[in-house]
Amino acid sequence: MTRVYALLAAAFVAALVGGAWFLTRGGSGGDKFAQCRSSQIAGGADTIGGPFELVNAKGETVTDQDVITEPSIVYFGYTFCPDVCPMDAARNADAIDVLAERGYSVTPVFISIDPDRDTPEAVGDFAANLHEKMIGLTGSLDQVKAASKAYKTYFKKNEGDEEYYLVDHSTFSYLVLPEAGFVEFFRRDETAEQLADKTACFIEKI
Numbered sequence: 001m002t003r004v005y006a007l008l009a010a011a012f013v014a015a016l017v018g019g020a021w022f023l024t025r026g027g028s029g030g031d032k033f034a035q036c037r038s039s040q041i042a043g044g045a046d047t048i049g050g051p052f053e054l055v056n057a058k059g060e061t062v063t064d065q066d067v068i069t070e071p072s073i074v075y076f077g078y079t080f081c082p083d084v085c086p087m088d089a090a091r092n093a094d095a096i097d098v099l100a101e102r103g104y105s106v107t108p109v110f111i112s113i114d115p116d117r118d119t120p121e122a123v124g125d126f127a128a129n130l131h132e133k134m135i136g137l138t139g140s141l142d143q144v145k146a147a148s149k150a151y152k153t154y155f156k157k158n159e160g161d162e163e164y165y166l167v168d169h170s171t172f173s174y175l176v177l178p179e180a181g182f183v184e185f186f187r188r189d190e191t192a193e194q195l196a197d198k199t200a201c202f203i204e205k206i
Helices: 004-025 084-101 121-128 141-150 192-205
Strands: 053-054 062-064 072-077 107-112 135-138 156-157 168-169 173-177 182-187
Touching: 053 084, 053 141, 072 084, 084 107, 084 141, 084 192, 107 141, 135 141, 156 192, 173 192, 182 192
Parallel strands: 072 107, 107 135
Antiparallel strands: 053 062, 053 135, 072 173, 156 168, 173 182
């Protein structure tokens, strides 16, 4: 009987340890951010994001490691965009301020998908006008395409006037953490407060 009790006790302890591990790992395949996620990502979060090489407002070539040094909200757009991009980027900037009031430091990043017109100076001015912390990035067409492909964004230059053309593009904003890479995307109908709430949840889980 003693042996039976010993085996039962060992099984009980193993169950407790296993349950504790399951809970501390978020209860979802070891995803510590499971409680923060509000969107389903086909293929998983690991399929989005990754290394990039672009040009900053000073004309310097930078990589994702130079740019993503703290939690960041990344957006792909262009400075000649008549309405969507300024509104989305301004919303992201407002979320940064809401987070700052709560004690979280987050960087807004604007990546141009219109390198023909968006010079380093142009993206720098655009970013600075929206938020003092916003980083504006551009680059060659190949660099921009590579970054866009990494984040699975879409953009296409419209045919027509070579100076005043529009660019169709996706409008998601991406939450990227230095330690974990891409973790969540935000739709454009979400408010600055909603972005701040979700972003804070991820930061607290780091």
